[in-house]
Amino acid sequence: MKVPYKAVLAASVATAALAAPLKAQDITIGMAVSLTGAYAPYAESEGARCMAERLNAAGEGPRIRLLIEDTRSDPQLSVALAQRFLDEGAQVVSGIPFPDSLIPMTQLAEPYGATVFSAPNTQVEMQVAGFENFIAGAVPDPINAAATAQAAYNAGARRAVIITSADAGSWSEMLPRWFGEAFTHLGGEVVGQLTHSFGTSDWSPQIARIRAIDPAPDAIHLSAMLPDVGILIRQLRANGYEGWVIGSDGFDDPSLEGTVADPAALERVMFATHGMTGMDSAIDAFLAECAAAGFGVSGIFDALGADMVQVIHSAAMMANSTDPQALRTAIRAEGGHAGVTAPNISYAENPGFPLKSVPVIGFREGARVLIGDEAPAYVPAWN
Structure with a gap:
């Protein structure tokens, strides 16, 4: 043979x-x-x-x-x-x-x-x-989404709009929906669901629909990348939106602050990521x-x-x-391994992904600050 x-x-x-x-x-x-x-x-x-x-x-x-x-x-x-x-x-x-x-x-x-x-x-x-x-x-993304839902609810948000995209699989399509599920589980409400495509530089259609929601939402969640999210934040603030803009690890790009430009516009921005940087x-x-x-x-x-x-x-x-x-x-052995993003990275519990906390990052006077760093209490099912 x-x-x-x-x-x-x-x-x-x-x-x-x-x-x-x-x-x-x-x-x-x-x-x-x-x-x-x-x-x-x-x-x-x-x-x-x-x-x-x-x-x-x-x-x-x-x-x-x-x-x-x-x-x-x-x-x-x-x-x-x-x-x-x-x-x-x-x-x-x-x-x-x-x-x-x-x-x-x-x-x-x-x-x-x-x-x-x-x-x-x-x-x-x-x-x-x-x-x-x-x-x-x-x-995985449902854990990321749940971490920001928990942080947003703890920060006082109660009415959220989610914006999805089919361009990057479940990361951009389902992650905002998992945020919505976790947010609702905590007692919040999803009051609008919109869509976008990667490469968007004019967010006026989405912003017009957000402004038409009454009572106004106090949180907007999307999973997308720079420069799109920086442009969205600028345009939302220019149109009078003062609530939270919430995202995933796609926000964790050092160019975010420069793209938004105005430190005041970042004051109510948060995102879940893989470790604390810029602090x-x-x-x-x-x-x-x-x-x-x-x-x-x-x-x-x-x-x-x-x-x-x-x-x-x-x-x-x-x-x-x-x-x-x-x-x-x-x-995947017991005991895990030392890492850079966490002192210990373990695959013994889940053979396909690590057991780690999820940092949620915000801003104060233009500087990054830690809002939370824990495993969320509730995570939506994904299978």
């Missing part, structure tokens, strides 16, 4: 790993990331590079080898690059953090025994699919050290990239192996 090339390759990598001491082995991580295009502000590769250099310089355990290529924010190119990485022997691959990229990538990786580890992925499609060889670096946190210290070393880090997504590398390296040390299946088992 002819053995498939992919099986031969996976077996040869595993055999070589067993034959050499751990310090003489490599962990190859293939990263198909958006260095250019719409998703470029959310790339995690510079943080991953910084962490890999740190671990390699320390000289403990296996060497981290990163293969990084630009997807140009094209999901299909992301999948093609993953195939190239797998053929080069990568034990771990990553790509654009949306299902149209990650689902075929995870299917490609399975015959190799390799893991798809998407540092910024939050979409529930990957968890519902139940892939054994898929791991996300961030908590002299341990994440900020890590990013500052990376920047000083010449890495082009820009924010929380680079910290997630560093988490991915650190967790994989820790798992190799725990397993005393670079075999991809041994790495997955060790990633």
